[in-house]
Amino acid sequence: MIALEKRPQPSRGWTYATPILAVILTMICGGLLFAALGKNPFETIRTIFLDPLFSEFAFYYRPQLLIKGAPLVLIAIGLSFGFRAGIWNIGAEGQYIVGAICGAAVGLAFYPTESIFIFPLMVLAGAIGGFVWAMIPGVLRVKFGTNEILVSLMLVYVAEQLLASMALGALRNPEGMGFPGSRNLAQYDAASSWIDQSIGMHWGVVSAFIAVIFAYVALSRHIFGFHVRLAGQSPRAARFAGVNPGALILICMGLSGALAGLAGLFEVAGPAGQISIDFNIGYGFTAIIVAFLGRLHPIGILLAGGLMALTYIGGEIAQSNLGLPLAAIQMMQGMLLFFLLAVDVLTNYRVRFGQGKPA
Amino acid sequence: MNTPLLQLSGLTKAYPGVIANKNVSFDIERGEVHALLGENGAGKSTLVKTIYGLVEPDSGTMLLEGQPFIPGEPRAARAAGIAMVFQHFSLFDAMNVAENIALGMENPPPQREIAAQVRAMSDQYGLPLDPDRIVGELSAGERQRVEIIRCLLQDPKLLIMDEPTSVLTPQEVAILFETLRKLSAEGTAILYISHKLEEIRTLCDKATVLRMGEVVGTCDPRATSAREMAELMVGSTLHVPEKPERPAGDVVLTLHGLSAAAPHRFGTALKEINLEVREGEILGIGGVAGNGQDELVAALSGEMRVRAAMLHYKNRDIGRLSPNRRRKIGVLTAPEERIGHAAAPDMSLTENTVLTAATRQELTSRGFVHWAKARAFAEGVIGGFDVRTPGPDNAARSLSGGNLQKFVIGREVMQNPDVLVVNQPTWGVDAAAAAAIRQALLDLAAKGAAVIVISQDLDELMEIADRFAALNEGRLSAPRPAKGLTVEEIGLMLGGAHDMEVAHVAE
Numbered sequence: 058m059i060a061l062e063k064r065p066q067p068s069r070g071w072t073y074a075t076p077i078l079a080v081i082l083t084m085i086c087g088g089l090l091f092a093a094l095g096k097n098p099f100e101t102i103r104t105i106f107l108d109p110l111f112s113e114f115a116f117y118y119r120p121q122l123l124i125k126g127a128p129l130v131l132i133a134i135g136l137s138f139g140f141r142a143g144i145w146n147i148g149a150e151g152q153y154i155v156g157a158i159c160g161a162a163v164g165l166a167f168y169p170t171e172s173i174f175i176f177p178l179m180v181l182a183g184a185i186g187g188f189v190w191a192m193i194p195g196v197l198r199v200k201f202g203t204n205e206i207l208v209s210l211m212l213v214y215v216a217e218q219l220l221a222s223m224a225l226g227a228l229r230n231p232e233g234m235g236f237p238g239s240r241n242l243a244q245y246d247a248a249s250s251w252i253d254q255s256i257g258m259h260w261g262v263v264s265a266f267i268a269v270i271f272a273y274v275a276l277s278r279h280i281f282g283f284h285v286r287l288a289g290q291s292p293r294a295a296r297f298a299g300v301n302p303g304a305l306i307l308i309c310m311g312l313s314g315a316l317a318g319l320a321g322l323f324e325v326a327g328p329a330g331q332i333s334i335d336f337n338i339g340y341g342f343t344a345i346i347v348a349f350l351g352r353l354h355p356i357g358i359l360l361a362g363g364l365m366a367l368t369y370i371g372g373e374i375a376q377s378n379l380g381l382p383l384a385a386i387q388m389m390q391g392m393l394l395f396f397l398l399a400v401d402v403l404t405n406y407r408v409r410f411g412q413g414k415p416a
Numbered sequence: 417m418n419t420p421l422l423q424l425s426g427l428t429k430a431y432p433g434v435i436a437n438k439n440v441s442f443d444i445e446r447g448e449v450h451a452l453l454g455e456n457g458a459g460k461s462t463l464v465k466t467i468y469g470l471v472e473p474d475s476g477t478m479l480l481e482g483q484p485f486i487p488g489e490p491r492a493a494r495a496a497g498i499a500m501v502f503q504h505f506s507l508f509d510a511m512n513v514a515e516n517i518a519l520g521m522e523n524p525p526p527q528r529e530i531a532a533q534v535r536a537m538s539d540q541y542g543l544p545l546d547p548d549r550i551v552g553e554l555s556a557g558e559r560q561r562v563e564i565i566r567c568l569l570q571d572p573k574l575l576i577m578d579e580p581t582s583v584l585t586p587q588e589v590a591i592l593f594e595t596l597r598k599l600s601a602e603g604t605a606i607l608y609i610s611h612k613l614e615e616i617r618t619l620c621d622k623a624t625v626l627r628m629g630e631v632v633g634t635c636d637p638r639a640t641s642a643r644e645m646a647e648l649m650v651g652s653t654l655h656v657p658e659k660p661e662r663p664a665g666d667v668v669l670t671l672h673g674l675s676a677a678a679p680h681r682f683g684t685a686l687k688e689i690n691l692e693v694r695e696g697e698i699l700g701i702g703g704v705a706g707n708g709q710d711e712l713v714a715a716l717s718g719e720m721r722v723r724a725a726m727l728h729y730k731n732r733d734i735g736r737l738s739p740n741r742r743r744k745i746g747v748l749t750a751p752e753e754r755i756g757h758a759a760a761p762d763m764s765l766t767e768n769t770v771l772t773a774a775t776r777q778e779l780t781s782r783g784f785v786h787w788a789k790a791r792a793f794a795e796g797v798i799g800g801f802d803v804r805t806p807g808p809d810n811a812a813r814s815l816s817g818g819n820l821q822k823f824v825i826g827r828e829v830m831q832n833p834d835v836l837v838v839n840q841p842t843w844g845v846d847a848a849a850a851a852a853i854r855q856a857l858l859d860l861a862a863k864g865a866a867v868i869v870i871s872q873d874l875d876e877l878m879e880i881a882d883r884f885a886a887l888n889e890g891r892l893s894a895p896r897p898a899k900g901l902t903v904e905e906i907g908l909m910l911g912g913a914h915d916m917e918v919a920h921v922a923e
Binding site: 062065066067278279280281283286287290291293294296297298299301407 | 431432717718719738739740743749751753755756757758759760761762763767770771772774775780783784785787810811813814
């Protein structure tokens with residue numbers, strides 16, 4: 058008989074060990090899956106997890122790691138505050154889009170002026186765009202008690218329609234021969250978020266690292282982080298400690314929205330370059346996985362963002378080189394979250410093997 | 417028929433790190449009211465859960481009427497004639513009494529039949545209860561009657577009652593005891609778990625005392641003093657709190673016509689509460705749970721704001737200040753619920769210190785928490801209040817109820833409050849810890865603080881309070897000096913404050 062027994066307090070060791078165990082289990086089960094598809098499991102796993110870093114073409118893939126990882130980390134850091142406090146912003150994708158639109162609109166309005174103030178203004182506009190978009194579910198929740206999960210998620214689809222309309226209408230490139238999509242901001246020096254394109258370094262990467270440090274300090278040293286953690290664990294105790302639940306909802310929603318908006322702005326002004334119909338590729342949703350994979354801990358999120366970016370890039374390599382279907386790679390990414398949640402039980406419970414004796 | 421109803425022999429149950437029951441053996445006779453005594457964590461709950469089929473013992477046997485008895489689940493125990501009334505009721509507030517009773521049955525008969533059975537039972541055993549009433553509107557005593565009648569409908573041979581009187585008024589206790597005596601006269605055995613030794617002395621035929629999972633003695637409670645039984649439970653001499661005489665000081669806290677709507681559907685509205693609390697006094701507020709205690713505490717702590725001019729601290733209107741602003745000026749609170757309200761279970765004791773002591777102990781500067789300072793304060797509380805834990809880094813949930821309670825009270829007392837409001841300071845706490853907590857409250861008052869103690873334990877209030885008031889349906893009776901109050905007078909204050917108010921208005 059196998060029995061689960063609740064630990065008197067969470068195991069410190071397992072808190073760190075479970076993500077690693079989950080990755081290993083994913084590799085094993087993913088390998089079995091690939092073998093069942095008739096591929097060599099070892100080669101496939103190596104292609105996905107190691108080739109982006111160590112193959113002969115790694116010089117091309119490594120910058121990609123920063124480009125793909127930065128928005129994931131930036132968004133996930135914002136989400137982690139809300140998730141810790143029990144506030145479920147599922148609509149980061151929408152806030153990411155609106156942040157990109159607002160930031161890009163500011164940049165495009167100044168085209169072709171060159172000034173060092175343009176980019177900071179765009180950053181501000183991007184953050185405000187995401188913030189305002191996140192305030193909609195936030196204020197509705199506080200004022201009318203609506204469910205922020207549903208409202209924030211539905212606003213993603215509204216944002217996608219807004220994006221299409223912008224790409225086809227207001228922000229369309231007047232010199233674009235009627236094709237949808239805005240001017241390329243990456244080629245407009247005053248508005249570009251690139252620092253060094255050859256190594257994948259842009260301001261979004263810098264912001265992601267800054268966000269990690271700020272989040273770490275806030276959660277471990279500041280009373281705000283303490284209140285966030287408290288509100289998530291025991292809402293009543295948080296009230297007793299003087300936390301205003303409505304204010305906390307607005308702060309957490311606003312923070313995650315602003316960071317998602319920033320991520321959108323850095324993306325549109327750099328790697329993506331322009332506002333287009335298919336500008337968003339799901340960073341806002343993947344960031345939810347990254348946040349949980351990283352245990353809602355800033356350092357964990359940094360590592361998880363890297364890992365997630367790795368499987369994206371590795372997955373692309375596996376698709377093109379080994380002919381692996383995209384669905385198989387997505388399944389493996391799903392497995393990662395599944396195993397993480399499953400082995401998570403070990404943090405709070407201990408497994409006991411032994412036969413139950415009849416009384 | 418000389419075989420006892422239930423024979424327990426050598427029952428042992430171990431959990432990781434703790435042996436809950438160790439070789440427990442005793443017999444329960446037919447029609448006997450058998451008390452099970454012990455401090456918190458002595459293994460009483462594990463033992464009754466074993467009998468009720470919720471816990472499987474590691475070793476040992478049970479014989480029911482001479483036959484081996486191995487209940488794999490509560491259903492089997494119920495089928496064998498064992499019924500249990502839990503300390504926490506499992507009733508649905510939104511349903512009526514008969515519906516709630518039907519929910520607990522394997523094959524419920526039609527509603528009308530159940531209602532008839534409930535009426536018959538309540539007449540037979542003197543338990544007044546209307547089967548058509550909604551449970552959410554019932555008092556705690558009435559809810560307990562629902563649970564008892566639910567059990568009695570199974571025609572049990574053994575009725576287990578876990579701390580049944582903790583939520584009752586003295587009058588309700590009297591009704592309950594009458595019922596239990598009637599049941600026992602008809603041959604139903606009763607296993608009665610309680611902390612209240614005087615009750616056991618009036619009700620029970622026999623008592624078995626558990627300490628650290630082992631049977632340490634049996635006694636005839638009618639022939640043993642409460643003090644002797646308490647010492648048997650604790651295993652050492654008991655320290656009785658001393659109440660020094662002291663002059664009353666100035667009024668520090670004034671409640672003036674304090675009214676507030678019920679915060680949620682099954683909450684209680686506070687109605688026109690007038691009260692003055694003086695420096696150096698302990699004001700005891702009695703009353704049955706659910707009569708506005710939680711709401712009064714919330715109004716005093718600042719979790720629930722009240723309108724202007726209703727609440728004054730030294731001539732300052734504090735009714736709309738936040739909890740932390742009140743803490744800053746010296747008004748502190750310790751709520752009833754330890755886990756999830758007074759403390760966060762998964763956080764360490766150091767972190768739980770920051771929960772209420774951040775403002776007053778200056779544990780933060782510009783929002784940044786001084787963890788070393790917080791840890792030192794937590795260590796001070798642990799040392800000062802004899803909290804049994806390896807250290808301040810342990811999670812609150814790893815502490816036993818009594819130890820966490822000592823921590824929660826200690827955390828507030830050591831912040832030197834001018835006004836301290838505590839709700840149920842010794843609820844579910846063993847005798848030695850309860851005495852320590854009461855002594856701490858007395859010492860605090862002796863230093864000049866005004867202390868409001870809200871409790872359902874009348875003995876406790878009589879022991880430490882200078883003045884006594886009763887809370888009933890959100891109204892507070894006028895406080896009277898605690899010295900010389902009789903049980904009858906208190907009972908009237910608890911149950912009758914409302915009626916008196918109405919009569920007064922009618923004049």
